[in-house]
Amino acid sequence: MTLVSIVVFGIGAALYGLIVPARWRGWVLLATSVVAIYWLQPASPVRPVDFVLPTATLVLGVIGWWLTRPDSTLDRDSAFTLGLIGVAVVALSALGGLIGLTASPPPNVLEVVFTLVLVTAALVSLAALVPDRVRTLTLFIVLILIIFAILKVDTLALALSHWLRARTGRVLHLAAMSDVQWLGFSYVAFRLIHTLRDRQTGKLPPLSLREYVTYLIFFPAYTAGPIDRAERFVKDYRALPGLDAPRAVEGVSRIVIGIFKKFVIADSLALFALDAVKASQAQTGSGLWLLLYAYSFRLFFDFSGYSDIAIGLGRLFSINLPENFDRPYLKTNITAFWQSWHITLSTWARFYVFTPLSRYLLSRPHKPSANLVVLICQAATMVVIGLWHGITPNFVIWGLWHGVGLWLHKLYTDRTRTYYQTLSERPRLRRAISWGAALLTFHFVALGWVWFALPDVNLSLNVLRRLFGG
Amino acid sequence: MAQWDWLVRPEAPYTWRFARNVVIKALILFVLLNALFALLNPSALVGRLSAYNVLLPGRDRLPYGENPDQSYNLSLNNLDAMFSAHQIAGTPKAADEYRVLLIGDSSVWGVLLKPDETLSAYLNAAQYRTASGQRVRIYNLGYPIQSLMKDVLLLQYAMRYQPDLVIWMVTLESFAPNQQLESMLVRANPDLAHRLIAAYHLKIDPSDPRFSVPSLLDRTIVGQRRPLADVLRLQLYGATWSITRIDQRYPKFYEPHMENFSENFGRDVTWQGFQPQPLTTDNLAFDVLEAGRGVVGSVPLIIINEPIFISSGVNSDVRYDFFYPRWAYDAYRQLLPAAQIIDLWNLISSDQFTDSAVHLTPAGSRQLAAKVGELMMQTANAAQQHR
Numbered sequence: 001m002t003l004v005s006i007v008v009f010g011i012g013a014a015l016y017g018l019i020v021p022a023r024w025r026g027w028v029l030l031a032t033s034v035v036a037i038y039w040l041q042p043a044s045p046v047r048p049v050d051f052v053l054p055t056a057t058l059v060l061g062v063i064g065w066w067l068t069r070p071d072s073t074l075d076r077d078s079a080f081t082l083g084l085i086g087v088a089v090v091a092l093s094a095l096g097g098l099i100g101l102t103a104s105p106p107p108n109v110l111e112v113v114f115t116l117v118l119v120t121a122a123l124v125s126l127a128a129l130v131p132d133r134v135r136t137l138t139l140f141i142v143l144i145l146i147i148f149a150i151l152k153v154d155t156l157a158l159a160l161s162h163w164l165r166a167r168t169g170r171v172l173h174l175a176a177m178s179d180v181q182w183l184g185f186s187y188v189a190f191r192l193i194h195t196l197r198d199r200q201t202g203k204l205p206p207l208s209l210r211e212y213v214t215y216l217i218f219f220p221a222y223t224a225g226p227i228d229r230a231e232r233f234v235k236d237y238r239a240l241p242g243l244d245a246p247r248a249v250e251g252v253s254r255i256v257i258g259i260f261k262k263f264v265i266a267d268s269l270a271l272f273a274l275d276a277v278k279a280s281q282a283q284t285g286s287g288l289w290l291l292l293y294a295y296s297f298r299l300f301f302d303f304s305g306y307s308d309i310a311i312g313l314g315r316l317f318s319i320n321l322p323e324n325f326d327r328p329y330l331k332t333n334i335t336a337f338w339q340s341w342h343i344t345l346s347t348w349a350r351f352y353v354f355t356p357l358s359r360y361l362l363s364r365p366h367k368p369s370a371n372l373v374v375l376i377c378q379a380a381t382m383v384v385i386g387l388w389h390g391i392t393p394n395f396v397i398w399g400l401w402h403g404v405g406l407w408l409h410k411l412y413t414d415r416t417r418t419y420y421q422t423l424s425e426r427p428r429l430r431r432a433i434s435w436g437a438a439l440l441t442f443h444f445v446a447l448g449w450v451w452f453a454l455p456d457v458n459l460s461l462n463v464l465r466r467l468f469g470g
Numbered sequence: 471m472a473q474w475d476w477l478v479r480p481e482a483p484y485t486w487r488f489a490r491n492v493v494i495k496a497l498i499l500f501v502l503l504n505a506l507f508a509l510l511n512p513s514a515l516v517g518r519l520s521a522y523n524v525l526l527p528g529r530d531r532l533p534y535g536e537n538p539d540q541s542y543n544l545s546l547n548n549l550d551a552m553f554s555a556h557q558i559a560g561t562p563k564a565a566d567e568y569r570v571l572l573i574g575d576s577s578v579w580g581v582l583l584k585p586d587e588t589l590s591a592y593l594n595a596a597q598y599r600t601a602s603g604q605r606v607r608i609y610n611l612g613y614p615i616q617s618l619m620k621d622v623l624l625l626q627y628a629m630r631y632q633p634d635l636v637i638w639m640v641t642l643e644s645f646a647p648n649q650q651l652e653s654m655l656v657r658a659n660p661d662l663a664h665r666l667i668a669a670y671h672l673k674i675d676p677s678d679p680r681f682s683v684p685s686l687l688d689r690t691i692v693g694q695r696r697p698l699a700d701v702l703r704l705q706l707y708g709a710t711w712s713i714t715r716i717d718q719r720y721p722k723f724y725e726p727h728m729e730n731f732s733e734n735f736g737r738d739v740t741w742q743g744f745q746p747q748p749l750t751t752d753n754l755a756f757d758v759l760e761a762g763r764g765v766v767g768s769v770p771l772i773i774i775n776e777p778i779f780i781s782s783g784v785n786s787d788v789r790y791d792f793f794y795p796r797w798a799y800d801a802y803r804q805l806l807p808a809a810q811i812i813d814l815w816n817l818i819s820s821d822q823f824t825d826s827a828v829h830l831t832p833a834g835s836r837q838l839a840a841k842v843g844e845l846m847m848q849t850a851n852a853a854q855q856h857r
Contacts, residue, residue: 249484249492253477268702271542272709287713294709323471 001223003263005040006309009220010255013316017243025240029218029317030081030210034058034088035101036219037184043103046164046179050103051093053182055112057217058085059119060144064192065212066127067137068199078209085213086116137196144189151182152391184222186388190348191216195230197352205231211238220313224306226324227344236319243316251315258308261301269298274453279463288467295453296446300329303342329445332437333413334405337445345385354381374410379403389452394460398451405444504690511689516701517550523560526708529717530585531610532556532624533704540719542710546700547658549627555704558609558631568604568850571611571628573621574639577776577828578612580835582724585717587832588612589639592839593846601851608637608846613655616643618758619674620653623662626765635850636766637842639776640811641828642802643793645754646742647673651680658682670761724825728792730783737788741798749801756809770853772845773811775803777818777838779827791827817841 001009012032020028037054044050062082074082093112096102106112150156154177161179165172195212198204207215207230215233272278274288274295282288307324314321326340338346358377361367368376379400386399423430447464454460522528532552535543546552553559563569572578572590580588586595590610598606611628613620621638643649650656651674656663660681667676687693711717739746744753751757763771778799779791789795799815806813822834830838 245486245489246484248486249489250477252489268706271703271706272713278710278714281714281716283713283715290709290713323474326471327473 001040001306001309003259006255006259006313009036009313010252010316013251013313014243014248016317017248022240022242025242025318026210026214026237027084029237029240030214031084031088033214033217033219033222034085035092037217037222038092038096038103039101040219040223041103041183042181044179044181045174046161046168046170047104048107049164049180051096051106053180053185055089056182057184057188058089058213059123060188060192061213061216062209063123063140064195064216065207065209066123067133067140068195068204068207068212069209070206075208081208081210081213089116134200137200141193141196144192148185148189149391151180151185152387154392184217184224187222187225187227188216190227190345190388191230193352194227194348198230203231205234207234218314218319220310220317220319221321224303224310225342225344226307226310226321227348228321232322233319240318243318247315247318251312254308254312254315256312258305258310258312261305261308263305266298266302266305269294269301273298274450274463276455276459279454279459282466285466285469288463292446292449292467296329296442296449299449299452300325329442330438331441332434333441334402334409334444335413337441338402338406341445345388349381349385353384354378357381371407371411375404375407378406378410382406392455393457394451394454397457397460398448401448401451405448504692507691507694508686508689513548513694513697514550516698517548517552518554520551520554520559521705522555522708523557526705526712528557528560529555529708529711530557530591531579531588531717532613533717534579534614535718537719538703538707541717542707542714543717544700544703544707545654546697546704547655548697548701549623549655549659549662551701551704553627555708556609556611558611558628561607563632564605566604568600568606568635569631569633570606570608570635570637570846570850571625571631571633572608572637572639573625573628574612574776575616575621575641575644575828576612576614576826577830578610578639579614580610580612581614581718581826581829582720582824583830583832583835584720585715587835589835589839589842592836593843596839596843598843598847598850600847600854602854606846606850612639613653615649615653615655616641616646617649617651617653617656618644618755618762619650619656619663619666619672622666622758622762622765623656623659625762626662626666629765629767629769633766633769635846635853636769636771637846638762638771638773640759640773641776641778641793642754642799643742645756645759645802647753647755648742650674650755650758651678666761666765670757670764672757672761673755674758727779727823727825727827727829729779729781729820731781731785731789731792733785735785735789737785739788739795739797741795744798746795746797749798749805751805751809754802754805756805759809770849772849773809774842774845775806775811775813775815776828777814777816777830777834779820779823780816782820793827812845814838814841 016025016028016032037057038051041050041054044053062085065078069078090109090112092102093106094109097105150160157177157180158175161175161177162172164170164179165175195204195207195215211234212230214237215228215230218228218233221228272291272294274291278291279288282291304325311321311323322344324343326343328337328341331337331340354377357380358373361373361376367373380403382401382403383396383399385402386395386397389395389398423433447467450460450463450467454463529543533543533555534545535541536545538544570593572593578589580591585591588610590608590612593606593608600606609628609631611624613624618640621640621644625636625638657680660676660683663674663681664676666672667674684693691698759773762773778794780786781789781791787796790799803813803815818830818834818837822831822837823829824831
C-alpha cells in the first residue's frame with residue numbers, strides 16, 4: 001500500500017464508521033474490498049492481466065465458499081452477494097479505467113460478462129460432475145497450490161508470461177515474472193486453505209458468501225496480512241459497531257506508528273540493507289555485517305509497520321485483526337522468536353503443517369523417536385514457510401536453518417530445564433544469560449536472513465564466509 | 471499484547487474530545503514548527519549535522535549523483551551538507567600539511583573515474599613534499615557543470631579550510647555568460663551568489679529568474695522537505711558508500727565523445743550564442759575569474775586551461791570537439807596569457823578521453839597529474855621562498 005492509498009482508506013473508514021447505517025456496513029465492507037483489490041493490483045504490461053487476477057481472486061473465493069458451505073442451498077443473502085460481486089466486476093470493467101480504479105484500461109464489458117457467464121456455467125457443470133465434497137476440497141487445495149507454484153517458480157511464471165504475451169500479441173522477449181504479479185495471492189491462498197481444511201475437519205462454522213468473501217479479501221490485510229482466522233474474523237464482521245472514540249484513536253495511532261516504521265525507518269534502512277548487488281560490492285566483513293544488520297531491522301520495521309497499518313485500518317472498520325509481531329528481536333530463544341515474528345503465519349503453519357504431520361508420524365505403527373518426529377515436523381514446517389516466500393533453494397535452506405534451530409533449541413531446553421529453574425535465585429546471572437541469549441538468537445536469525453535476502457546459494461555462502469573473515 | 475497496552479489500555483478511556491484536542495494540538499505544533507523553521511532558516515545547521523567524518527569516513531569528492539540507487543551518491547544544493555560529507559571537513563590541518571584545493575568541473579570531479587583514478591588521487595599518490603618538508607595533500611573539490619560562478623561559490627566556502635594553494639581547472643565553456651547560472655548549486659544559493667555579485671561587481675543579473683528565491687512557504691519544513699530528505703539520504707548513502715567505496719555509477723558501456731561531426735552540426739559555428747567574432751574578457755566571464763582571485767586573496771592560485779579532446783574526424787576543420795568550434799576556442803586561447811592561465815589544452819592525446827571532450831581515462835588523468843604536479847610544486851616552493 002502506498003501513502004496515498006492509506007490516506008484514502010483512512011478517510012473511507014471515517015466516513016464508513018460515521019455515516020453508513022449498521023445494517024449496510026457488512027455490504028459496504030464487501031463492496032469496498034472488491035473495489036480495493038482492483039485498485040491495489042499493480043499494472044501489468046500484458047492487458048488485461050491486472051483485471052483478470054483480482055477477478056480470479058473473487059472466483060476462487062466463490063468456489064471456496066461453495067465448497068465449504070454446510071448445505072447445498074443458496075440462501076438469499078449469498079445469492080444477493082453473488083449478484084453484487086458480478087455487478088461490481090462488470091461495473092469496474094465499464095468504469096474502472098475511466099475513474100482510475102483499475103491499473104490499466106479493463107477489458108470490454110461484453111467480454112467480461114461473457115467470460116463470467118462461461119466461468120459460472122463451467123463451475124456449475126463441474127459441481128455436478130464431482131459430487132464428492134471431500135475429494136473436491138482436496139482437489140481445490142491442490143489447484144491453489146499449483147497456482148501458487150506457477151507464480152512462485154521463476155521458470156513457470158516466465159512461461160506463463162510468454163504464453164500470455166503470445167495470446168495477446170505482446171513482445172515475447174520482454175516476458176517477465178512481473179507480468180503476472182498477483183497481488184495478495186500468497187495470503188489469499190493461505191486463507192482459502194485454512195477454510196477448506198477446517199471444512200474437511202469439521203471446524204469451520206457456517207459462513208455466508210458475503211462473510212466468506214469479505215474475510216478472504218478484507219482489503220487492509222489483503223496484500224500482506226495478518227492472516228486472520230475465518231471464525232475470528234466473522235465474529236467482528238457480524239457485530240460491526242460504528243466508529244467510536246477509542247477505536248478511532250487506537251486505529252489512527254496504529255496507522256501513524258506503522259507509517260513511521262515503514263516509510264521512515266524501513267525505507268531509510270533500505271538504502272544500505274543487504275542485497276545481491278551490495279553484497280558483491282562490499283569490501284570488508286564488517287561492512288557486510290552492517291548491511292546484514294540494516295537488512296534485519298529493515299525487514300522488521302517494514303513488515304511490522306505494514307501490520308500496524310493493516311491493524312489500524314482494521315480497527316477503524318471495527319475488525320480486530322490479530323497481532324503479528326511481539327518484539328521478536330528481543331526474544332531469548334528461537335522458539336520464542338517464532339512465536340513473535342509473523343505470528344499469524346507461524347500459527348497457520350502450526351495448525352496446517354506441524355500438527356497434522358506430527359499426528360501422522362506419531363500414529364504410524366513404526367513411529368520414529370520423539371526427537372526425530374520433532375525434527376521432521378519443525379524442518380518441514382519451516383521449509384513450507386520458506387517456500388511460501390519463494391520457491392528457490394535459498395528459501396528451502398532458510399527454512400531448514402530455522403527448522404534445525406528450533407529442534408536444537410528443543411533439545412537444549414529439555415536438557416537444561418532443571419538448571420534454568422535454579423536461576424530464579426540468581427537474578428543477575430539470569431539477566432546476563434537472557435541478554436546473551438537474546439544476542440545469540442538475534443544473530444542466529446540475522447544469519448538466516450542471508451539466505452532470505454540473496455537470490456542464490458553461492459552468493460549466500462560467499463557472504464557467510466566473508467562475514468566470518470573468509 | 472503487552473507492547474500495545476499503553477495504547478489500548480489508557481488510564482482514562484479515549485473520548486472524541488480527547489481525539490479532537492490531540493488533532494488541534496498536533497496542528498498547532500505543526501504550524502508552529504514550520505513557522506519557526508521558516509523564520510530561523512536552519513538549513514546550514516542541518517547541513518552541518520553530518521554522520522560523515524564522525525561515524526562514517528568523509529567522501530573523496532563532493533556528493534554528486536544522478537542515479538542514487540546505483541551510485542550511493544546524490545546531488546544536493548546545501549553547501550554545508552556537501553562539505554560536511556567531504557573528507558576535508560574531518561581532516562584538521564596538520565602542522566606539516568601543505569593543503570591544496572583542486573577546483574573545477576566534472577573532469578576534476580572524475581566522471582567515469584574511480585576515486586583513486588582522479589587528478590587529485592594521482593597527485594596525492596605522488597606524495598609530494600615541499601622544499602620545507604611539508605606533506606602536500608590535495609583535496610578534490612571539483613563539481614560537475616562548467617561554470618566559473620559555481621567554482622567561485624565552492625571556492626569561497628572552501629577557503630575556511632585554510633588552503634596553502636588553490637589549483638583551478640577551467641575551460642572555455644566555464645566562461646560562457648550563459649553558463650554562469652547553469653549550475654543548480656548557484657541558483658539554489660541565491661544569497662551567496664548575490665553577495666559575490668555585489669562584492670565583485672559581476673555582470674550577472676541578481677534578479678535573473680533562474681535564481682531560486684524561496685518564498686516563506688518554501689522555507690517551512692514542508693517546503694524544505696525535499697532538501698531535508700536529501701540531506702538525510704546523503705547520510706544513509708554514506709553507509710553504503712563507506713562499505714562499497716562506490717560513489718558513482720560505472721556503466722559497462724557508455725556513449726564515447728563525438729569524433730566526427732555531422733554536416734549540420736559540424737558546420738555550425740555558433741558557440742553559446744556567439745557567432746564568429748572576437749572574444750574578449752568583456753564578453754566572457756573573466757569578471758568571475760577575477761572574483762575567484764579576490765576570494766583566494768593572498769593564497770597562491772594556479773589557473774589551468776584543462777586539456778580537451780581535439781578531433782581529426784569529419785568536419786574537424788570547423789570544430790575541435792562537441793563543445794568548441796575552432797574559431798571560439800582559438801580566440802579564447804589568445805586571452806589566456808594575459809589572464810595568467812596556464813594552457814594545457816593539447817596535453818593529453820585524443821585516445822585518452824571517455825564520454826566527453828574533457829573527461830579523461832585513468833591514464834590520461836595520470837598524465838595530467840604529472841604535469842599539474844610539476845606546476846603545483848613550482849608554485850608551492852616559490853610561494854614558500856617568498857614567505
